[in-house]
Amino acid sequence: MPSSPIAIPARRGKAAFIARGESVKVINTHGEQVVDTWAFSRADLTEFMSMEHSRAGIQRLIPTVGDSMLTNHRRPILTLLEDTSGGLHDTLMAACDVYRYHGLGCTEPHDNCTDNLAQSMRDLAIAAPETPSPLNLFMNIPWTTGGVLSFEPPVSTAGSYVVLRAEMDLVIAFSACPQDILPINGVGRQPTEAHFLVG
Amino acid sequence: MPSSPIAIPARRGKAAFIARGESVKVINTHGEQVVDTWAFSRADLTEFMSMEHSRAGIQRLIPTVGDSMLTNHRRPILTLLEDTSGGLHDTLMAACDVYRYHGLGCTEPHDNCTDNLAQSMRDLAIAAPETPSPLNLFMNIPWTTGGVLSFEPPVSTAGSYVVLRAEMDLVIAFSACPQDILPINGVGRQPTEAHFLVG
Numbered sequence: 001m002p003s004s005p006i007a008i009p010a011r012r013g014k015a016a017f018i019a020r021g022e023s024v025k026v027i028n029t030h031g032e033q034v035v036d037t038w039a040f041s042r043a044d045l046t047e048f049m050s051m052e053h054s055r056a057g058i059q060r061l062i063p064t065v066g067d068s069m070l071t072n073h074r075r076p077i078l079t080l081l082e083d084t085s086g087g088l089h090d091t092l093m094a095a096c097d098v099y100r101y102h103g104l105g106c107t108e109p110h111d112n113c114t115d116n117l118a119q120s121m122r123d124l125a126i127a128a129p130e131t132p133s134p135l136n137l138f139m140n141i142p143w144t145t146g147g148v149l150s151f152e153p154p155v156s157t158a159g160s161y162v163v164l165r166a167e168m169d170l171v172i173a174f175s176a177c178p179q180d181i182l183p184i185n186g187v188g189r190q191p192t193e194a195h196f197l198v199g
Numbered sequence: 200m201p202s203s204p205i206a207i208p209a210r211r212g213k214a215a216f217i218a219r220g221e222s223v224k225v226i227n228t229h230g231e232q233v234v235d236t237w238a239f240s241r242a243d244l245t246e247f248m249s250m251e252h253s254r255a256g257i258q259r260l261i262p263t264v265g266d267s268m269l270t271n272h273r274r275p276i277l278t279l280l281e282d283t284s285g286g287l288h289d290t291l292m293a294a295c296d297v298y299r300y301h302g303l304g305c306t307e308p309h310d311n312c313t314d315n316l317a318q319s320m321r322d323l324a325i326a327a328p329e330t331p332s333p334l335n336l337f338m339n340i341p342w343t344t345g346g347v348l349s350f351e352p353p354v355s356t357a358g359s360y361v362v363l364r365a366e367m368d369l370v371i372a373f374s375a376c377p378q379d380i381l382p383i384n385g386v387g388r389q390p391t392e393a394h395f396l397v398g
Contacts, residue, residue, distance in 0.1 A: 050330040052250070052293035061346035062289075062328035072330075091261075092291075095252035099273035130329050131271075133251040143342065147260035 005195040008035065011178035013116030017042065018166045018198060025197040026032050026174070028085060030137050031158035032186030033194045034177040036095050036113040036134040039069075041078050042169035045126065047071045049078060051091040051133040061143065062089050068167060069135060077170060078135075082163040085156035090139035094151065095131060096179055104181045110115060112153060118176035126171065136177075151182045172196075204394040207234065210377035212315030214323050216241065217365045217397060224396040225373070227284060227337050230357035231356040231385030232393045233376040234293050235312040238268075238276050241368035244325065246270045248277060250290040250332040260342065261288050267366060268334060276369060277334075278396075281362040284355035289338035291348065294330060295378055303380045315374035325370065336361060338383060350381045 005027065008014045018024060041047040050072040057074065058067045067081055068076035071125055094100075095117065101110035114131050121128045140152040166172075174196065180189045204226065207213045217223060225234055240246040256273065257266045257298040264282055267275035291301075294316065300309035313330050320327045337350040365371075373395065379388045 050293060052291065055348060056292045056299070061342060061348065072293070072356045074296075074302055092251065093255045094249060094271070097273070100255070103273055103353045133332070143260060143346070145344065147342070149254060149256075149260065 002197045005197050008176045008196065009192045010176055010191050010193045011111040013113070013173060013175040015120035015171055015173035016198065018170050018172050020166055021145030021168050022104050022198055023081060024164045024166065024172060025161050025199070026137055026164065027159065027161040027195045027197070028154070028156045029158065029195050030192040031156055031160065032154045032183055033192045034139040034154065034179070035137040035194050036117070036175040036177055037137050037145070038117055038128070038132055038134050038173040038197070040128065040173075041071065041077070042171055045171070046129045047075070048132050048133065051135065055091060060088070061091060062172050073185070076167040078134050078164045079167060080162060081165050082161070085138055085160040085162060086137070086155045088140045090136035090141040091133070092141055093139070094138060095134050095175070096177065101156045101181070111173040111178035113177055117173050120173045120175070124171065128173070151184050153183050153186045202397045204396050207373045207375045207393045207395065209338055209375055209392045210310040210391050211313070212282040212319030212372060212374040214319035214370055214372035215397065215398070216323070217369050217371050219365055219368050221365050221397055222280060223363045223365065223371055224360050224398070225336055225363065226358065226394045226396070227353070227355045228357065228394050229391040230355055230359065231353045232391045233338040233378070233384055234336040234393050235316070235354065235374040235376055236336050237316055237327070237331055237333055237372040239327065239370045239372075240270065240276070244370070245328045246272050246274070246329050248334065250334065254290060260290060275366040277363045278366060279361060280364050281360070284337055284359040284361060287337070287339045287354050289335035289340040290332070291340055292335060292338070294333050294374070295376065299382070310377035312374040312376050316372050319372045319374070320370070323370065327372070336396070350383050352382050352385045
């Protein structure tokens with residue numbers, strides 16, 4: 001039976017243990033929220049979902065329904081089962097971090113996805129061995145034929161979602177991206193909460 | 200004065216200390232050899248060239264002349280000064296590793312770029328803190344409008360090169376990719392040596 005929806009609070013992270021075979025439905029509750037997503041093998045946290053290994057496996061810039069993301073040991077870890085969001089996600093961009101906001105002109109501390117990953121893992125009394133490049137759900141980074149990239153608002157709508165199946169016992173970690181300088185969370189630049197269901 | 204050419208032996212790695220302001224000319228000696236490239240801050244090896252941070256900074260899938268690759272602290276580490284190779288390089292694919300060759304059907308151990316990075320650093324009596332996604336010089340991974348990727352032979356020619364300027368004191372590490380199953384090192388699938396000059 002699916003769990004009740006679990007909140008990923010606006011600008012914050014949330015992690016959970018997921019058993020092999022369980023599915024995680026990640027809901028873009030308000031429609032324009034990017035959700036940085038990581039997955040680590042429960043048995044060995046140094047094995048984790050890797051964008052650079054996944055791209056080599058699926059031979060796509062963005063996973064599509066049926067694709068399995070791979071770990072740094074090239075094993076399937078999460079399979080995309082459903083996607084009602086419009087299918088635009090990102091595998092190219094690093095999680096935002098203190099350095100990113102400093103470069104964008106922030107002089108005060110700013111919430112960021114890198115710190116959110118660490119905090120969400122600490123809440124489970126575990127530690128990420130590093131900050132892998134995340135699967136940025138709902139994040140819209142178009143590319144041109146010439147390889148030029150840009151940061152654009154999501155195309156997802158309120159309540160749209162993806163479903164990911166765990167291919168091993170794992171820890172999943174999410175961050176509701178606090179980016180409010182670029183329009184990556186919508187032109188209103190208002191980070192919001194998102195939710196997930198495990199079942 | 201530039202150094203004499205230093206060999207990156209076929210199927211092997213080679214690392215060197217580079218001072219801020221020095222340039223490294225990486226020569227595709229025989230024309231079709233992919234050279235996986237990493238850079239680590241000499242002062243703190245946990246700060247290193249990051250493809251996911253660089254793409255966010257340069258907003259391109261492939262660096263072009265004038266672009267600076269960034270570290271995981273979003274600082275410039277290597278700037279592309281010259282490129283006579285045709286301009287096709289790769290920032291998307293993980294270094295090959297034992298898992299890759301196992302997946303490609305190898306039942307015996309196979310040389311691989313991940314092990315070459317580690318060995319080349321050990322030769323300098325240092326250790327890479329992790330295996331960052333490499334800048335794959337001369338590697339031809341085209342993308343379609345729909346985001347489909349493929350592994351293609353290089354377009355570079357014998358003696359063509361890139362010049363990279365060090366923006367901090369750093370350790371540079373190269374691997375002459377031993378991939379001989381896919382045609383990424385040319386349709387002849389014959390890994391070769393490459394060379395670099397420091398000056």
